[in-house]
Amino acid sequence: MAKTYQIAVIPGDGTGPEVIREGVKVLEAVSVKHGFKLELEEFDFGGERYKRTGETLPDSALNELSKKDAIYLGAIGHPDVKPGILEKGILLKLRFALDQYINLRPVKLYEGVYTPLKDKGPADIDFVVIRENTEGLYTGAGGFLKKGTPDEIAIQESINTRKGVERCLRYAFEYCRKRNKKKELLLCGKTNVLTYAFDLWERTFHELAQEYTDIKIQYAHVDATCMWMVKNPEWFDVIVTDNMFGDIITDLGAIIQGGMGIAAGANINPEGVSMFEPIGGSAPKYAGKNMINPLAAICAGQMMLETLGEERAAADVEQAVMKALKKDIKSLSAGKMGMSTSEVGDLIAKYV
Amino acid sequence: MAKTYQIAVIPGDGTGPEVIREGVKVLEAVSVKHGFKLELEEFDFGGERYKRTGETLPDSALNELSKKDAIYLGAIGHPDVKPGILEKGILLKLRFALDQYINLRPVKLYEGVYTPLKDKGPADIDFVVIRENTEGLYTGAGGFLKKGTPDEIAIQESINTRKGVERCLRYAFEYCRKRNKKKELLLCGKTNVLTYAFDLWERTFHELAQEYTDIKIQYAHVDATCMWMVKNPEWFDVIVTDNMFGDIITDLGAIIQGGMGIAAGANINPEGVSMFEPIGGSAPKYAGKNMINPLAAICAGQMMLETLGEERAAADVEQAVMKALKKDIKSLSAGKMGMSTSEVGDLIAKYV
Ligand SMILES: CC(C)[C@H](C(=O)O)[C@@H](O)C(=O)O
Ligand SMILES: CC(C)[C@H](C(=O)O)[C@@H](O)C(=O)O
Numbered sequence: 001m002a003k004t005y006q007i008a009v010i011p012g013d014g015t016g017p018e019v020i021r022e023g024v025k026v027l028e029a030v031s032v033k034h035g036f037k038l039e040l041e042e043f044d045f046g047g048e049r050y051k052r053t054g055e056t057l058p059d060s061a062l063n064e065l066s067k068k069d070a071i072y073l074g075a076i077g078h079p080d081v082k083p084g085i086l087e088k089g090i091l092l093k094l095r096f097a098l099d100q101y102i103n104l105r106p107v108k109l110y111e112g113v114y115t116p117l118k119d120k121g122p123a124d125i126d127f128v129v130i131r132e133n134t135e136g137l138y139t140g141a142g143g144f145l146k147k148g149t150p151d152e153i154a155i156q157e158s159i160n161t162r163k164g165v166e167r168c169l170r171y172a173f174e175y176c177r178k179r180n181k182k183k184e185l186l187l188c189g190k191t192n193v194l195t196y197a198f199d200l201w202e203r204t205f206h207e208l209a210q211e212y213t214d215i216k217i218q219y220a221h222v223d224a225t226c227m228w229m230v231k232n233p234e235w236f237d238v239i240v241t242d243n244m245f246g247d248i249i250t251d252l253g254a255i256i257q258g259g260m261g262i263a264a265g266a267n268i269n270p271e272g273v274s275m276f277e278p279i280g281g282s283a284p285k286y287a288g289k290n291m292i293n294p295l296a297a298i299c300a301g302q303m304m305l306e307t308l309g310e311e312r313a314a315a316d317v318e319q320a321v322m323k324a325l326k327k328d329i330k331s332l333s334a335g336k337m338g339m340s341t342s343e344v345g346d347l348i349a350k351y352v
Numbered sequence: 353m354a355k356t357y358q359i360a361v362i363p364g365d366g367t368g369p370e371v372i373r374e375g376v377k378v379l380e381a382v383s384v385k386h387g388f389k390l391e392l393e394e395f396d397f398g399g400e401r402y403k404r405t406g407e408t409l410p411d412s413a414l415n416e417l418s419k420k421d422a423i424y425l426g427a428i429g430h431p432d433v434k435p436g437i438l439e440k441g442i443l444l445k446l447r448f449a450l451d452q453y454i455n456l457r458p459v460k461l462y463e464g465v466y467t468p469l470k471d472k473g474p475a476d477i478d479f480v481v482i483r484e485n486t487e488g489l490y491t492g493a494g495g496f497l498k499k500g501t502p503d504e505i506a507i508q509e510s511i512n513t514r515k516g517v518e519r520c521l522r523y524a525f526e527y528c529r530k531r532n533k534k535k536e537l538l539l540c541g542k543t544n545v546l547t548y549a550f551d552l553w554e555r556t557f558h559e560l561a562q563e564y565t566d567i568k569i570q571y572a573h574v575d576a577t578c579m580w581m582v583k584n585p586e587w588f589d590v591i592v593t594d595n596m597f598g599d600i601i602t603d604l605g606a607i608i609q610g611g612m613g614i615a616a617g618a619n620i621n622p623e624g625v626s627m628f629e630p631i632g633g634s635a636p637k638y639a640g641k642n643m644i645n646p647l648a649a650i651c652a653g654q655m656m657l658e659t660l661g662e663e664r665a666a667a668d669v670e671q672a673v674m675k676a677l678k679k680d681i682k683s684l685s686a687g688k689m690g691m692s693t694s695e696v697g698d699l700i701a702k703y704v
Contacts, residue, residue, distance in 0.1 A: 084544040092545070116582050118470045137510070142548040152514035154552035158489070162504035190596075192436040193444070196494040200506035223603035230468050230582060230607050247542075248600060251575035255582050 004037040005069040005308055013046040013086075014282025015292040016074025022294035022345025023072065023301040026317060029349040030305070034313040041068075045090050047078020047282075056089025062097050070304050071098075071275035074297065075282035088140070095133050100267035100275055101164065102171050103131035103246060104303070107233075107253035107263075112325040113332060115256055120233060125256055127236035130175060131246025132168040133267055135160050136197070138243040160197050160242070165204050171270065172240035173212040181237050186218040188225040188241035188249060201242065226252055254279060261293035261332030264300035266307060274307050276300040283334065291335040294344050295321060320351035356389040357660055360420040364398040365438075366634025367644040368426025374646035374697025375424065375653040378669060381701040382657070386665040393420075397442050399430020399634075408441025414449050422656050423450075423627035426649065427634035440492070447485050452619035452627055453516065454523050455483035455598060456655070459585075459605035459615075464678040467608055472585060477608055479588035482527060483598025484520040485619055487512050488549070490595040512549050512594065517556050523622065524592035525564040533589050538570040540577040540593035540601060553594065578604055606631060613645035613684030616652035618659060626659050628652040635686065643687040646696050647673060672703035 009024065011017035024040065031038050043065070045057050065071060076091045094100070109115050109125035117125075141157040169187075176185045187205045189198035202219070209217045220228065222245045228235055229252050241249065254263035260280030267275040278296030286292045298321060305314035324347050330338035337344060361376065363369035376392065383390050395417070397409050417423060428443045446452070461467050461477035469477075493509040521539075528537045539557045541550035554571070561569045572580065574597045580587055581604050593601060606615035612632030619627040630648030638644045650673060657666035676699050682690035689696060 084547050087544040088547070116470050118468050138545055140547065142510075142546075144548060144552075150514055152552060154512045154548045156510040156512075156546045156549040158494075158508040158510070160506045160508075162502055190599075192439045193490055193596075193599075194494075194508045195436050195440070195492065196496060196506045197508035200496070200504060223599050226578065226600055226604045227607040227611075230604065231611070244542075244545075247545075247575050248578055252578045252582065252604075255579040259579075259583070 002035055002037045004039055006067070007038050007040050008065050008068040008071045009040050009042045010045050010071065010073045011042065012074035012076045012282060013048070013078045014075055014284040014287045016046070016076070016282055018287070018290065018292055018341050019278060019294040019297035020072065020074040022341060023297035025345045026298050026320075026348045026352060027301045027305070030313045030316055030352045033316065033352060034310060036310060036313070046076055047081050047086055050078070050081060050086060050089070056086060057093050065094070066098060066273055068273055070308060071273060072301065072304060073275055073277040075278065075280065077282040079284050092138060094275060095267050098269055098273050098275070099134060100269045100272075101132065101134045101167060102266075102268040102270070103133040103250070104266040104268055105129040105131065105250040105253060105263070105279070107257050109257045110262070110322050110325045112329070113258040113262065115258060117230060117233070117256055120256075124234040127233065128175065128179065128238050129246060129250050129253055130168065130172045130238065130240045131250060132164065132241070132243050134243070135164040136243035158194070158197050158242070158244070160200050162200065162204065165201055166208070169204055169208050169240060172238060173208055173215055176215050176238040177212065179238060183214060184216045184218060184237040186220055186236065186239045188220055188222050188239050188245055190222050190245075191219070192221065197242070222249070225249060229253065229256060250279070258332050260296060261334070262295050262299065264296050264303055266300070266303045268307065276304040286334045290340045290342060292341050293332050293334055293337055294341050295332065298345070298348055316352045317348070320348045323351050324348055354387055354389045356391055357421040358419070359390050359392050360417050360423045361392050361394045362397050362423060362425045363394065364426035364428045364634065365400070365430045366427055366636040366639045368398070368428070368634055370639070370642065370644055370693050371630060371646040371649035372424065372426040374693060374700075375649040377697045378650050378672075378700045378704060379653045379657070382665045382668055382704045385668065385704060386662060388662060388665070398428055399433050399438055402430070402433060402438060402441070408438060409445050417446070418450060418625055420625055422660060423625060424653065424656060425627055425629040427630065427632065429634040431636050444490065446627060447619050450621055450625050450627070451486060452621045452624075453484065453486045453519060454618075454620040454622070455485040455602070456618040456620055457481040457483065457602040457605060457615070457631070459609050461609045462614070462674050462677045464681070465610040465614065465684060467610060469582060469585070469608055472608075476586040479585065480527070480531065480590050481598060481602050481605055482520065482524045482590065482592045483602060484516065484593070484595050486595070487516040488595035510546070510549050510594070510596070512552050514552065514556065517553055518560070521556055521560050521592060524590060525560055525567055528567050528590040529564065531590060535566060536568045536570060536589040538572055538588060538591045540572055540574050540591050540597055542574050542597075543571070544573065549594070574601070577601060581605065581608060602631070610684050612648060613686070614647050614651065616648050616655055618652070618655045620659065628656040628659075638686045642692045642694060644693050645684050645686055645689055646693050647684065650697070650700055668704045669700070672700045675703050676700055
């Protein structure tokens with residue numbers, strides 16, 4: 001009997017539904033080929049629902065989502081909604097409530113893709129960032145004192161637990177071993193200034209390293225890491241870092257691998273339900289125009305397959321994407337691909 | 353009678369003394385030409401002194417330094433000293449104790465300089481970052497709970513005061529007006545996640561904007577800012593941001609303008625004593641070899657002249673640097689300049 005996966009689909013805002021549609025097209029095509037089934041259920045969380053009902057993500061939905069095998073997310077973000085509400089109410093709430101403590105971001109330049117970096121090609125840009133996804137400055141801890149007065153103080157706290165740091169680092173060591181490329185794991189931090197937070201990170205890093213003697217460990221400050229990502233991206237194999245620095249360096253990674261048109265990310269709970277998303281925004285100005293690039297959503301689908309254990313199907317999707325990038329797709333920018341959103345989906349579905 | 357400036361010189365560690373020597377050479381040359389005097393006093397703070405005496409920066413020295421017109425700093429950082437001690441004990445202590453609340457970092461690609469960015473030239477890379485320099489995550493606030501146990505928690509706090517944020521933003525608005533390029537001031541933050549810290553920043557930003565109606569205000573998240581610095585650096589005019597994000601984006605700025613060989617920064621207290629430094633590290637492996645590039649230190653000297661009000665002398669230094677970059681200097685990397693450290697200093701001194 002065919003294996004069946006229960007997938008929650010959250011198309012979300014702006015161009016989210018369009019790119020997810022193409023992602024689903026590709027997933028369906030590859031599932032037929034490899035003999036498994038996807039049972040999709042759609043959820044309408046996002047800006048429109050919030051505007052209609054004032055609701056971001058009800059707890060009852062969390063309960064339903066927690067029973068799925070995976071979540072496939074388009075984009076969250078609406079021009080009429082104040083920044084922070086949807087991000088915190090939906091995206092971050094999902095990451096936190098489902099304890100998706102790993103944010104996994106492969107940074108890989110495919111052949112045929114334009115990188116803004118001089119003298120760098122696919123052989124130079126191929127590393128993975130592992131970002132802690134449930135702690136740090138993202139906990140929302142903090143507050144105001146004397147708000148609105150000349151004496152106002154605003155405090156934002158980065159909270160890091162041994163448990164949270166250790167499980168993230170352990171995942172990174174295991175990942176680095178399994179990836180088996182250079183077997184180099186770099187901790188990106190700021191030990192010389194954030195002497196509490198990154199002291200914990202660094203101590204735990206060195207402790208775990210004793211268990212992973214096959215992995216070479218390295219350390220770099222976040223400022224230096226950003227410089228090297230631009231100057232010497234070929235130095236990196238696997239980078240592990242906290243939530244805030246991870247946010248920054250993964251976007252920098254996205255731009256050197258060709259931008260939001262191709263960058264996908266996974267929010268992983270290795271013992272629970274994981275969520276897969278193109279990391280670009282909802283791009284409202286392109287919504288409904290059949291112009292947006294769906295490749296990032298398709299690559300997010302590929303990561304979903306990988307995590308579900310359908311590795312051969314995932315490899316097929318990657319091969320199909322690579323073929324299309326090399327042969328057919330002119331540019332990764334919306335409206336400049338040389339074909340429409342749905343044509344890109346059709347093409348990849350045909351290639352798999 | 354000739355105007356005389358009292359300058360404290362802290363050559364510091366590694367290649368610091370070598371680059372400062374060339375910087376002083378240029379400053380002396382230009383002072384003769386423009387008829388002012390520099391009275392230099394050297395201070396030996398740094399790793400060597402710390403190793404000898406256990407002392408980083410005694411309070412008595414702070415008192416002496418606070419009477420100077422400016423401080424000229426080489427580099428702080430010693431391979432035998434645990435990260436954090438010298439940075440916090442000297443560099444950050446100076447910034448905080450002397451209330452140098454502005455970190456000013458021009459990001460300018462000069463002709464003849466290699467940038468790692470494709471299709472970008474001097475016309476595209478020319479903006480200024482203004483980083484708050486005394487608050488945020490740099491306050492050192494935070495602590496451990498249950499340190500060393502499986503229940504450990506490490507907390508790092510970003511503290512932002514209305515006063516601190518406002519004076520930084522005001523400086524940025526004034527600077528943007530005086531620069532008079534595009535008159536666009538961009539606040540770089542993370543309002544959707546750091547909902548306390550950047551709420552204060554954003555509110556204050558909008559309030560001040562009412563007083564500066566000639567300045568167009570913009571906002572970008574830090575992750576997007578990093579992407580655009582690589583993809584579209586020509587979009588920026590003046591960027592203002594907090595201490596931690598400023599640390600990150602100024603290093604990214606340094607790399608796109610040609611790297612540590614050229615990047616200079618000013619730590620400014622507009623009502624007190626300011627400090628000028630090349631932003632690269634102490635590069636211990638090049639120390640004493642007459643190979644390191646002194647241009648960043650020379651440019652820091654130029655910023656010092658500007659701040660002291662010797663604008664014509666400053667302009668002469670910049671012109672001399674530009675001429676040497678265009679005509680003589682082969683690469684900005686240590687050992688690849690086509691001449692030695694002291695030859696670069698001689699050349700710039702000759703050109704001014
Ligand atoms: C939308 C935003 C809250 C989110 C983050 O900061 O984590 C995004 O930038 C990301 O990286 O997934
Ligand atoms: C050395 C270090 C403490 C310092 C900082 O983080 O501010 C440096 O990176 C800088 O940007 O001047």
